[in-house]
Amino acid sequence: MSDLKPINFTRGIPAIESFPADDVIDAALAALKAHGRTILQYGAAIGFAPLVEWLAQWQGVKTNQVLTSNGSLQLVEFLCWHLVKPGTIVFTEAPTYDRTLVLLRRHRAQVIGIPLQADGPDIGALEAELKKHTPLFFYVIPDFQNPAGATCSAEKRRQIAALAEKHNFLLLEDAPYRQLRYRGREEPRLLDLAPARTLHMSSFSKLIGPGPRIGFMFGDPALISKIAEVAGDTYISPNFLAQGVAYEWCRRGLLEPQIENLKALYTPRLDACLAALRKYVPDAKATRPDGGFFVSITLPDGVQTTAVRTAAAKRNLNLADGLAFFPNGGGERFLRLPYCALTTAEIDEGIRRLADTIKEL
Amino acid sequence: MSDLKPINFTRGIPAIESFPADDVIDAALAALKAHGRTILQYGAAIGFAPLVEWLAQWQGVKTNQVLTSNGSLQLVEFLCWHLVKPGTIVFTEAPTYDRTLVLLRRHRAQVIGIPLQADGPDIGALEAELKKHTPLFFYVIPDFQNPAGATCSAEKRRQIAALAEKHNFLLLEDAPYRQLRYRGREEPRLLDLAPARTLHMSSFSKLIGPGPRIGFMFGDPALISKIAEVAGDTYISPNFLAQGVAYEWCRRGLLEPQIENLKALYTPRLDACLAALRKYVPDAKATRPDGGFFVSITLPDGVQTTAVRTAAAKRNLNLADGLAFFPNGGGERFLRLPYCALTTAEIDEGIRRLADTIKEL
Numbered sequence: 229m230s231d232l233k234p235i236n237f238t239r240g241i242p243a244i245e246s247f248p249a250d251d252v253i254d255a256a257l258a259a260l261k262a263h264g265r266t267i268l269q270y271g272a273a274i275g276f277a278p279l280v281e282w283l284a285q286w287q288g289v290k291t292n293q294v295l296t297s298n299g300s301l302q303l304v305e306f307l308c309w310h311l312v313k314p315g316t317i318v319f320t321e322a323p324t325y326d327r328t329l330v331l332l333r334r335h336r337a338q339v340i341g342i343p344l345q346a347d348g349p350d351i352g353a354l355e356a357e358l359k360k361h362t363p364l365f366f367y368v369i370p371d372f373q374n375p376a377g378a379t380c381s382a383e384k385r386r387q388i389a390a391l392a393e394k395h396n397f398l399l400l401e402d403a404p405y406r407q408l409r410y411r412g413r414e415e416p417r418l419l420d421l422a423p424a425r426t427l428h429m430s431s432f433s434k435l436i437g438p439g440p441r442i443g444f445m446f447g448d449p450a451l452i453s454k455i456a457e458v459a460g461d462t463y464i465s466p467n468f469l470a471q472g473v474a475y476e477w478c479r480r481g482l483l484e485p486q487i488e489n490l491k492a493l494y495t496p497r498l499d500a501c502l503a504a505l506r507k508y509v510p511d512a513k514a515t516r517p518d519g520g521f522f523v524s525i526t527l528p529d530g531v532q533t534t535a536v537r538t539a540a541a542k543r544n545l546n547l548a549d550g551l552a553f554f555p556n557g558g559g560e561r562f563l564r565l566p567y568c569a570l571t572t573a574e575i576d577e578g579i580r581r582l583a584d585t586i587k588e589l
Numbered sequence: 590m591s592d593l594k595p596i597n598f599t600r601g602i603p604a605i606e607s608f609p610a611d612d613v614i615d616a617a618l619a620a621l622k623a624h625g626r627t628i629l630q631y632g633a634a635i636g637f638a639p640l641v642e643w644l645a646q647w648q649g650v651k652t653n654q655v656l657t658s659n660g661s662l663q664l665v666e667f668l669c670w671h672l673v674k675p676g677t678i679v680f681t682e683a684p685t686y687d688r689t690l691v692l693l694r695r696h697r698a699q700v701i702g703i704p705l706q707a708d709g710p711d712i713g714a715l716e717a718e719l720k721k722h723t724p725l726f727f728y729v730i731p732d733f734q735n736p737a738g739a740t741c742s743a744e745k746r747r748q749i750a751a752l753a754e755k756h757n758f759l760l761l762e763d764a765p766y767r768q769l770r771y772r773g774r775e776e777p778r779l780l781d782l783a784p785a786r787t788l789h790m791s792s793f794s795k796l797i798g799p800g801p802r803i804g805f806m807f808g809d810p811a812l813i814s815k816i817a818e819v820a821g822d823t824y825i826s827p828n829f830l831a832q833g834v835a836y837e838w839c840r841r842g843l844l845e846p847q848i849e850n851l852k853a854l855y856t857p858r859l860d861a862c863l864a865a866l867r868k869y870v871p872d873a874k875a876t877r878p879d880g881g882f883f884v885s886i887t888l889p890d891g892v893q894t895t896a897v898r899t900a901a902a903k904r905n906l907n908l909a910d911g912l913a914f915f916p917n918g919g920g921e922r923f924l925r926l927p928y929c930a931l932t933t934a935e936i937d938e939g940i941r942r943l944a945d946t947i948k949e950l
Contacts, residue, residue, distance in 0.1 A: 241631055249625035256617040256834075264610035268798030270602055298659045298802070302824045309695065330822050334670065437629030439829040441659070461691050463663045467828045468800040473617075 273460030300443025348380030372520020634821030661804025709741030733881020
């Protein structure tokens with residue numbers, strides 16, 4: 229093994245230096261003093277009421293449209309328990325978030341991937357699949373997509389909303405990176421374009437930190453209430469202690485300045501990543517995200533991610549395979565680069581090692 | 590409706606006055622100062638390492654035998670995802686914890702109830718069922734059973750362990766009330782009698798409070814590791830913020846004195862419940878628990894719980910139906926009385942109202 233410092237382009241985790249630990253201490257104190265008996269007790273499956281109300285106000289939905297959970301991933305699981313049967317057809321982008329695919333497969337959904345382009349899902353391919361099947365839902369990550377980094381254009385969002393209406397399917401909009409736009413203009417949420425048929429998911433994992441495991445979903449009150457029933461049957465109530473702390477933190481107005489801090493921390497990292505790719509790997513096709521956690525590249529012709537990954541490990545450069553992001557195969561040359569938890573120097577050094585690895589293959 | 594003060598004998602929740610809120614504040618401060626970057630980040634699916642080590646030492650198991658989760662109920666769900674297929678046979682006590690039945694049914698297990706007696710499951714009935722089927726596991730709540738209040742004798746525990754060995758099935762031992770013994774001698778854990786085939790579950794919900802949602806399971810390292818994989822696929826990691834707080838609280842030696850406080854708080858409540866039953870409802874057959882959260886009664890001949898429940902509501906006495914606790918029917922005269930969250934005066938008044946309700950039916 230090399231004695232180079234390890235560099236991990238593996239998981240989409242936030243930078244530990246971004247965590248507002250001191251403010252969380254103050255919020256924890258306040259939460260336990262003001263709400264101790266509530267947040268140490270069992271509670272409603274939808275979550276700690278003051279946090280539910282705060283989230284509703286923040287995101288412009290009604291309180292009965294909100295369901296919180298221990299992280300947002302599990303909300304996909306609850307939706308599956310409520311509606312997915314073996315063989316149920318679900319569309320996702322291809323590539324898409326690998327952990328969602330694991331849950332969909334666990335419930336034996338038939339997953340059909342719609343190719344993702346630089347400006348969102350390929351609408352022609354989506355229309356062609358809709359001639360063959362109607363999915364229960366289309367799982368879309370419109371903002372700074374995981375794993376690709378692509379953002380869906382406003383025009384494509386309108387087309388997707390119209391197709392959902394026409395063919396009568398749900399939209400599962402996963403938007404944990406939406407607040408982290410480093411440049412450019414915010415696009416409308418699918419929730420705004422198709423409010424009756426969108427379940428919009430997000431989380432505090434990329435804003436406060438993942439440790440408190442606070443995810444949330446907004447949608448039609450009747451559907452939210454059914455999903456909440458599954459949640460209650462699974463774990464009685466979510467983590468009220470953590471939700472009380474998050475509520476006190478939000479109530480103090482700390483979320484907006486924290487988002488600004490995150491943008492200031494992560495923008496140079498995105499820029500470093502894009503610059504290093506241009507400099508060291510100019511023949512790899514890279515996405516050019518305006519926010520979020522990920523840049524992705526398609527390796528040059530004839531270069532396979534699996535081979536690069538194995539060779540890169542010898543330089544203490546740790547990469548993730550691309551295959552797991554693709555529901556129906558493909559992705560042999562796909563490589564996701566999560567840059568947020570690395571310094572600009574580490575990013576530059578990591579991509580230099582990547583280029584050296586490719587050259588030597 | 591009556592203008593009497595409502596009395597709820599419905600859910601098995603702890604008394605809010607039992608929560609050690611001030612000590613939890615100190616623990617939260619210490620946890621965020623010492624471990625802020627770890628407990629605000631993603632972590633291992635098994636849980637926050639210092640808590641895992643503390644639990645292992647406390648309960649005399651190895652670290653690789655421990656899996657924590659957001660409450661213990663979800664551990665049943667993870668076990669089901671790992672091993673239960675539609676039609677898989679599972680034995681439970683009858684009656685048993687209704688929420689476990691919901692999860693078993695969700696996974697389409699075939700649940701067979703073994704009648705529960707005052708000293709544990711009916712071993713003759715268990716042996717008779719074992720001649721017909723071998724279950725994947727037998728779900729047992731040996732200590733101060735939910736909902737009955739019964740405790741399994743040492744002799745029956747040995748018989749159950751021997752039958753598990755002979756017929757090759759697992760024991761899922763759910764023991765959240767075990768630490769709350771108000772009198773009498775502790776019986777051995779199934780985990781001690783059949784260590785290779787027992788998954789022992791417990792939680793801090795009845796000791797610190799349910800709000801932090803900290804459950805845990807001890808068992809064979811290979812099996813624990815498989816269940817942890819399901820957990821990770823479901824929510825990445827459990828709530829590290831809450832686990833960090835619980836760890837700091839435990840590390841300060843606060844668990845043992847807290848258990849003594851809980852015993853001092855709950856023992857008079859159990860005594861008040863048993864005394865009121867003797868006084869007001871002498872012809873109902875009641876269990877005589879030595880600890881835990883529940884007394885249960887079998888209503889007099891010809892009196893149905895459903896009818897009592899409806900009539901009691903008019904006196905602002907809220908009761909739970911008995912039927913949900915029975916996997917294969919029965920329980921028409923069964924009534925669970927969770928007494929811990931009520932004062933001795935409320936318990937006396939509640940059971941007086943129960944007796945008046947029965948008389949008027």
